[in-house]
Structure formats: C-alpha cells, structure tokens
Amino acid sequence: MESLPPYALKLVAAMAFMGYTLGSVPFGMLLTNLAGAGDLRKIGSGNIGATNVLRTGRKDLAAATLLLDAAKGFLAVAIAWIMTPPDFSDRTVTVAALAAVVGHCYPIFLGFKGGKGVATGLGAMLALSPLTGLAGCATWLSVAKLTRISSAGALAAFIIMPVVLLALYGFSFQASPKPLAAVLISVLVIARHHENIVRIFSGKEPRIGEKKP
Template sequence: MLLSYMLGSIPFGLLLTAASGQGDIRQIGSGNIGATNVLRTGNKKLAAATLLLDGLKGALAVLIAWVMTPPELGDRAASLAAIFAVLGHCFPLWLGFRGGKGVATGLGVVLALSPVTGLACCLIWLVGAKVTRISSAGALLAFACMPVILFFLNGHSFSGSEKPLAGVLVACIIFVRHRANIARLLNGTEPRIGQSSH
C-alpha cells in the first residue's frame, strides 16, 4: 500500500511542465497537475505524456502488487494497490496533499485490474468528452460505469474478488475530487475543452 501510494504520488504533470520551461502548472488554468490542465499550456505533447505517465504509474502499482504476492492474495493486493495509487495521485504528501483528480491514474489501475473494464472506461470517457466537449463529464461517466462493469464481469457479485469493491472506492475518490466540477456541470458553467478554467 505504501509503495502504491508513493508511485501514485509522483506528480508527472508538475515535473514535466517545470522541466520543459512551462513553469509551475499549479499557477495555470485550474491549478490541477493532471493532463487536462497541462493541455491548457498549449503543449499537446506534454499533455499526452502526462496522461500516459499518470496512467502507467497506476498500472505499475497494480502489476507490482500481483508480482509481490502469492496467487491466492493477488486480487486483494492488486485491489488495495489500485486504491492507494489513486489516493497517492489525488493526495500526494509532498504537495501538501493537493494533487490531481485521479482520472488518468484511475484508468491505469483499472486497465491493469481488468483490461476489458479499462478499455470500456477509456471508450466511455472519450465518447462522453467528445459528445459533451467537457472532459470532466466524460471522466465522471466512465467512472460511474466502472464499478458496474466490474460487478457484472465478476459474476454479479462482490464476493470472490475485491475488484468490484475497489472499483467503487476508486470511483468515490474521483467523484470527491471532482465535486467542484460536478457543481459547475449542474449549473452549466463547467468549461468546455479548449476553454480556460475558472
């Protein structure tokens, strides 16, 4: 759990923007360290790299958990790793527990936990964001669907595998981190893709 938290808390968006001379990403747009806010710098390659690396750190945490534990404990360890990697991204110790919103890392852990579910969530996110032109709407739709997909793939049960429960907890963390976005979505003021954040 500690290793997963530490992996999750690596702030790639902050590190990449600083290294490329873009300054402190926390002083740009929404102040978020994730790929959506990095995109507001105008550097699409930097945003894509942030998205990829944030996803990979989540997937890596889950895969390491499976490797480090015996098969009978694999699902439990991987599910815990998924939760703590997302917690690390959202609440990193070295940034005063003020991190990203967990979307890319959440997708990374889900892709590693259940590739079918992960691919479905990626598709839902992309379609939702394309239709609404609002990144957060696509992300929230994907993570609302994620526990449901895991539940059905687990034989309509929360027993026998911790994956569906991990999906619920990861989705809850991401929804909590998006509470301001949800409020703006409800009152119609959430910025669309390409617009500045307030």
C-alpha cells in the same frame, strides 16, 4: 474470505506503500517545470493532471502527463501482482490500485494537494480488469468528444466501470475484492470532481481547449 497470515499482511502493507508512493509522483508538474511552461498549480484550475497541462498550450506535455499518470496506476497493480503469491494476489493488487489513486489525489510530495485521479484510476482499472478499463476509456473518450467537457467523460467512465466489474463478478463483493476497489476508486474520483459537477449543471464548465477563467 480467510484471514491473511502475518507475512501476507506485511506484504499487503508494503504494496499499499508502494502504490501510494508511485501514485504521488506529480508527473504533470515535473514535465511543465522541466519544459519551462510554468508552475502548473498557478495555471487554470491549479490541478496537476493532463487537462490542466493542456491549458499551458503544450499538447505534447498534456499527452505525456496522461500516459505517465495512467502508467502509475497500471504499474502499481502490475508490481503487486508480480510480487504476490497467487493465493492472495487479488487482495494486494486491489490495495495497490486504490493506494495509487489516493497517492495521486493526496500526494505526499505536494503537501497532500494533488489531482483528481482520472488517468491513474483508469490505468489501475486497465490492469485490474482490462475489459473494465477499456470500457472506461471508451466511455470517457466518447462522452468527452460528444460534450467537449473532459470532466463529463471522466465522471461517466467512473460510473460505468464499477457496474462493468460487478457484472463480471456476478454483482458480488464475495468472489473478489476487485469490484469493491472499483467502487471505492470511483467514489473518490467523483468526489474530487464535486466542483466540476456544480459547474456542469450550471453550464459553466470549460470546454476542452478553453482556458479556465
């Protein structure tokens, strides 16, 4: 691919900053605090995502957190696409998508201690490639329903999505940076689940609706 002109590099940097800042907004904490449900970081796993919000007993807050966290990823990509000329929009939207997930996982507003990036990653993937995002959502829901383990569904989804996106682009990183972004996002999300992976294999991962000891 040709190198970007200087103004384009500045725009890419701006979209990365936008994506990261948007991704850093801790909707789970904001909603639980406003609703008087307590400090989310002191409940269950201490995670700021929807699964931990569910442990407060507030299904409505958990659903709202899931939607808003997904919206962060989707909006980051949508804004980058709107703000970028078509000749290099693929690059800016992929940077914005990755930045949004990084922002959720390492939010500046919470001392870089955030969530695991599942909902934000799914939202970003839906915007980058609707077919890939839908495949990820279907996989997540199916595996989570079958196993009653949310993290198992998330891990399965982020294994499937890079494969789907690579298949759409002929298993090539040359046609578009989107498959590379999908791989990087998936690696980050899976790495953030390292403790869940250990618990899954040891049979100690909490089921959906159970309170984590």
